[in-house]
Amino acid sequence: MDWGISMPDHELQEWMTLIQSVSEPDRIRHVPPPGLFDLIAAEIADDPIDHAGSIAARTFPEPEPAPERVGDLPKERNRRAPSAQRQHRRRLLLASIAAACAFVAGFVLLRGDDTTVTFVAETTNSTMPEAFDGTATATLTSGDRWTLSIDLSESLPEGEPVEIWAIKPDLSDMVSLGIIEPGTSEFDWPAGFPPTEYSLIDLSIEPDDGNPAHSGRSILRGELRSV
């Protein structure tokens, strides 16, 4: 199933940290005492019931104002600010990307109309340490959803996966579009990440280090822009 949602990189890192913090006691589940639900059912038995057998909101007395925190858990309370260590790592990563950006010629827009934009990656002037020895054409098209298709002039380096990213020009955020695999040339553009804002397209080598954040090892980068 396509969830239609993509997670910004810093949030992904936070969730990785969180899931890795799960310990054995967190897995232990106790069975509630027998008859506990009967007590609950008895407690609400006197609540108004409509003819269909369900407690109707329209006949149910307005609940007393619940403490603000009741049911309010999901949004903010448990959202954690990135740790100083993670923030530092993120700054380092973005700084490395910024340094690499200075040497890349970028994507050159060839053609555009109301629904499609075509652009080409020019990397011959790149001094990226691991620059891709070729060019790429990426086409962003709209339809039911936006799709980015990519056509590479040369084979990608073998051995390690290559991931495609969309990055804000100010390097404040990025989102992964997916891994480029043999036979894979199209990527859904994630909702909530307007191409006008996430306009840097980046290909990076991603080592198998268990970390789905950007590795900092870009091989190709350019900017979506109009003619």
Next chain:
Amino acid sequence: MALLAPPDIQPDDFDVDVTPLESSFAAGDNRVLKDAYDKHGSLVYSLCRRAVDEAAASDITQEVFIAAWRNRTKYDPTKGGLAPWLTGIARNKIIDHFRAIGRENRRVDKVKNAPPLAESSERRLDEISLRMLLVDAVSELPERSRAVVSMAFFDDLTHVEIAARTGIPLGTIKSDIRRSLERLRHGLGYLDA
């Protein structure tokens, strides 16, 4: 026009994983209260047991489901799963329980100036709750994703080791993990708004 037009995609267009139980609960069908209890009662009770004894855990679990039912119109399944909503109520009931003990102790003068539950304890309760929710949420992932996430995070296998063990392509494993984390985040109601 040759501009790259921003896609007209809003958060409302996101696919939302709302289960029949969650939508029925929010709609007020009291038959699903039992279903909700059967599905999440153990999680709520177990969270309570991390903080209080068996008797208090039973009382608080009972209070949680009664409060949840009577405040069900406040539950919005599009904002997150029923489990985090219930554990949010449980968390607050546990804190109320400790505050009541503190008040009672002061009243009977058993403990002079008994402090309320320390903020650090509340934070720890939040962390425990979140990790327990995560365990349950992982168990709800599709089979392949659940296996990949479990091997990557719980068994500490590398992506290469997972690929060798499962026969799943390396890139697919990485994509699976990313999508699974996105799904977990959404299921637990942590969507950025």
